[in-house]
Amino acid sequence: MDCWRKATQTQGEVHTERARDPGSNPGPLKSFGVKQQSPSCLKMITWLLTSVSAGLLALLLYQRTAYPFFWEDLMYYLKLRRYGKALKSRMQKGIITYLDYLLYHARKSPNKPFIVFEEQTLTYRDVDRRSTRFAKVFRAEGALRKGDVVALLMCNEPDFICVWFGLCKLGCEVAFLNFNIKSQSLLHCLQSCGADTLVVGADLANLLEDLLPSLKDNNISVWVVDDRSPYEACSSLLDKMEQMSGEPLSDLPKADIMSNFLFIFTSGTTGVSKAARVGHLKAIMSMAFLEFCGARSDDNVYIALPLYHMSASLLGIGGCLQLGATCVLKKKFSASQFWKDCVKYNVTVFQYIGELCRYLVNQPTVPEEKTHSVRLAAGSGLRSDVWQEFAKRFGNIRIREGYGLTEASIGFLNYTEEIGPIGRASYFNKLAAPFELLKCDPQTYEPIRTDSGRCTPAQTGKVMMMMMSITLMNQFLGYAGNKVQSEKKLLRDVFKEGDVYFNTGDLLLRDHRDFLYFRDRIGDTFRWKGENVATTEVSDILGNLEFIQEVNVYGVAVPGHEGRAGMAAIVLKPDHKLNGAKLYSHLVKRFPAYAWPWFLRIQTSIDVTETFKQQKGKLVQEGFNPEVVKEPLYFLDVSQRDYTALTPSLYEDIVSGKIHL
Known part of the structure; x- marks a missing residue:
C-alpha cells in the first residue's frame, strides 16, 4: 500500500520535472507520470x-468440478425472477387472466394469426370477436352467468378455444372432458365437477345418444356446436352465434387470481377420474413454460396434443397467449404427416409427449424431416434412448424436457443439454419451487417417519417419493366434490408441526449432480399411450362379466414402448372358462383403447395384504414372460377380436417389436 501511495503522491513532481527539462528522457515509467518504483x-x-x-483460477476449477452447472442454475433462477417482475408489471396494468391476455393481443396485434387450423386462420381479433358472439348466445339463450360450471366435450378445433373464451367472458368455470371416455364415465365427470351445462362438438354428438335420459334427469342442458342439433333435447349453437354481434361486452367480470379457473380431469393415483381444480394463479404460472423453453413471439407452435390435457391447453395455448405467438393446431397427431405439416406451416416449435417422439423415430425417412424449420421441442415423458435417436436423426432441434402436475403448481425444466433428466434440484431451484424427496416404505409407499413423527429426506441416488410444499404461490385447490381424495393427497407435519406437503404420487431420483429423473408413478394407475389409466375403474368394469370372479389390473413394461401396457390378473368363477371374444367386446364398449388390458394372467386367487389390499408389485415385476409366469397367459389379438394364448414364440415377437402394441 505504501508503494501505491508514494506513486500517487509524486505524480505532480514528475510533471514539474518534465516541464523544467523538456528534452530529458523520462524513462518508461516517467513517461506515464509515475516514478520508477523500487524492486521490492x-x-x-x-x-x-x-x-x-491463482485464487480465481482455483475457485473456477473448483466450481467446474464440484458445481459444474452453477452458472446454468443461476441464470435460470434470474430468468425466473425477471419473469416474476414482468408478470407483476402486467398485473398492475390489469393483465391478469388468460382472457386478459387475449384481449391485450387483440388490441396490440389484431391481425396477428393466433390459430392456424388446416386451411383456416384466425387472428387474435377473430378469436376475440367470435368468442364474444358465443358468450352472447350462452347468456341470452342459456342464461349462463358468473360462477356456472360448463363442461366442454370437443376435439381439437378453433371453436374449442373460441367457446372456452366465450364462457370466460361470462365468468363461467370450464371443465375439459376427455373425448375418449364412455357414457357412464362421462356422466360421472359431469356430476363430480357440478356442471349444469354441456357443450359438445358436432363430431362427438353421437356420444350423447345413450346418455340423454340421464342428462335430462340431472337437469344438464346440452349445446351442440353445429348449425342444427341431431336431438330435440339439445340446442344448436352455430346458427344462433351467427346472429350475434362481435362487438365487445361492456360488463366483463373481473376474476380473482386466487379463485378457480378450470376443471381438468386426472385419474391421479387413487381410482376413477377426479376433477382437479386449476386456479387462475396456477394457469398464469403455466403460461411461462414455452418462454422458459426458449420460444418467442415470432414462433409458430405446433400443437397436436388433445386440448383437454393441461399440456396443450395451459402450457401450449397459454404459452402462445403469453408470448403473442401463433398456434398451429392439429386435430389429431399423425406421425406420417408431422414433418410435412412442419414444412407447410413453417413450424418452429412443437409440443410433445414421449410417445409422440417415439412414433416419429419409428417412421420411414421422408424428405421433409431434413428441410423443416423446427428449432425447439418442448414437452415431457421422453425416454433417453428415443431422445438420442431423435436428436441424431432430425437435425439441430433443442429439446426441453419438463415435468408438471395438473393439480399443483410444482414443475421442473431441464434447461441444460443433458439427455434424460426432467430438471434440476439445485439450491436456486429449491428457492423457486420448494419440494422434497422423502424416504418411503417400498411396499406401501407411505413416507417413513422417525420416532419424533417427522419424515426423512431421501438420500442422493435413491428413488423416492416427491412432495411439494403447499404455500400461497404453490396451491392445491383439491378435487371438486371429493374432499376425501383431496385430503389423501396432503401430508401434514412433515418436518415441523403445521407444515403441509402435496403428495405427487411420483417416484423420482436425484443423482449426485442434482439432476432429477422421473422413475415411476405409484398407486392405482399407470400411463399408456400418453394417458393415465385408473386400474380400479378398469377392474370394476371387468368384474361385471359373468365368468370373472376377481380381477387385479396393473401396468407392465413392454420393450420399445413408453409407459406401461395394461395387464389383468383374473380369477375365473367356478365352472366357467375365459371368453376372450366377450371380454374384448366388453372393453370396446366401455373403454378407450389405451385402457384395455393387453395381457391376461389367469390365477386361482388374488394376492392381498393383511389389510386386504391387492398386491401388484410382484405381478408388475414378473410381467408377461411365459418363462417366468407359470400360470396361463393370454394376449389381446385385435385382428381376431379375441385373446389368444401367449406362447414363448409370441412373447419373443412382442418384445422384439415384430408385433407392435
Whole structure:
C-alpha cells in the first residue's frame, strides 16, 4: 500500500520535472507520470496479482468440478425472477387472466394469426370477436352467468378455444372432458365437477345418444356446436352465434387470481377420474413454460396434443397467449404427416409427449424431416434412448424436457443439454419451487417417519417419493366434490408441526449432480399411450362379466414402448372358462383403447395384504414372460377380436417389436 501511495503522491513532481527539462528522457515509467518504483514494491505488486489470479483460477476449477452447472442454475433462477417482475408489471396494468391476455393481443396485434387450423386462420381479433358472439348466445339463450360450471366435450378445433373464451367472458368455470371416455364415465365427470351445462362438438354428438335420459334427469342442458342439433333435447349453437354481434361486452367480470379457473380431469393415483381444480394463479404460472423453453413471439407452435390435457391447453395455448405467438393446431397427431405439416406451416416449435417422439423415430425417412424449420421441442415423458435417436436423426432441434402436475403448481425444466433428466434440484431451484424427496416404505409407499413423527429426506441416488410444499404461490385447490381424495393427497407435519406437503404420487431420483429423473408413478394407475389409466375403474368394469370372479389390473413394461401396457390378473368363477371374444367386446364398449388390458394372467386367487389390499408389485415385476409366469397367459389379438394364448414364440415377437402394441 505504501508503494501505491508514494506513486500517487509524486505524480505532480514528475510533471514539474518534465516541464523544467523538456528534452530529458523520462524513462518508461516517467513517461506515464509515475516514478520508477523500487524492486521490492514491484515484486509485491506482481505477487499480489499472481496470487489473486491463482485464487480465481482455483475457485473456477473448483466450481467446474464440484458445481459444474452453477452458472446454468443461476441464470435460470434470474430468468425466473425477471419473469416474476414482468408478470407483476402486467398485473398492475390489469393483465391478469388468460382472457386478459387475449384481449391485450387483440388490441396490440389484431391481425396477428393466433390459430392456424388446416386451411383456416384466425387472428387474435377473430378469436376475440367470435368468442364474444358465443358468450352472447350462452347468456341470452342459456342464461349462463358468473360462477356456472360448463363442461366442454370437443376435439381439437378453433371453436374449442373460441367457446372456452366465450364462457370466460361470462365468468363461467370450464371443465375439459376427455373425448375418449364412455357414457357412464362421462356422466360421472359431469356430476363430480357440478356442471349444469354441456357443450359438445358436432363430431362427438353421437356420444350423447345413450346418455340423454340421464342428462335430462340431472337437469344438464346440452349445446351442440353445429348449425342444427341431431336431438330435440339439445340446442344448436352455430346458427344462433351467427346472429350475434362481435362487438365487445361492456360488463366483463373481473376474476380473482386466487379463485378457480378450470376443471381438468386426472385419474391421479387413487381410482376413477377426479376433477382437479386449476386456479387462475396456477394457469398464469403455466403460461411461462414455452418462454422458459426458449420460444418467442415470432414462433409458430405446433400443437397436436388433445386440448383437454393441461399440456396443450395451459402450457401450449397459454404459452402462445403469453408470448403473442401463433398456434398451429392439429386435430389429431399423425406421425406420417408431422414433418410435412412442419414444412407447410413453417413450424418452429412443437409440443410433445414421449410417445409422440417415439412414433416419429419409428417412421420411414421422408424428405421433409431434413428441410423443416423446427428449432425447439418442448414437452415431457421422453425416454433417453428415443431422445438420442431423435436428436441424431432430425437435425439441430433443442429439446426441453419438463415435468408438471395438473393439480399443483410444482414443475421442473431441464434447461441444460443433458439427455434424460426432467430438471434440476439445485439450491436456486429449491428457492423457486420448494419440494422434497422423502424416504418411503417400498411396499406401501407411505413416507417413513422417525420416532419424533417427522419424515426423512431421501438420500442422493435413491428413488423416492416427491412432495411439494403447499404455500400461497404453490396451491392445491383439491378435487371438486371429493374432499376425501383431496385430503389423501396432503401430508401434514412433515418436518415441523403445521407444515403441509402435496403428495405427487411420483417416484423420482436425484443423482449426485442434482439432476432429477422421473422413475415411476405409484398407486392405482399407470400411463399408456400418453394417458393415465385408473386400474380400479378398469377392474370394476371387468368384474361385471359373468365368468370373472376377481380381477387385479396393473401396468407392465413392454420393450420399445413408453409407459406401461395394461395387464389383468383374473380369477375365473367356478365352472366357467375365459371368453376372450366377450371380454374384448366388453372393453370396446366401455373403454378407450389405451385402457384395455393387453395381457391376461389367469390365477386361482388374488394376492392381498393383511389389510386386504391387492398386491401388484410382484405381478408388475414378473410381467408377461411365459418363462417366468407359470400360470396361463393370454394376449389381446385385435385382428381376431379375441385373446389368444401367449406362447414363448409370441412373447419373443412382442418384445422384439415384430408385433407392435
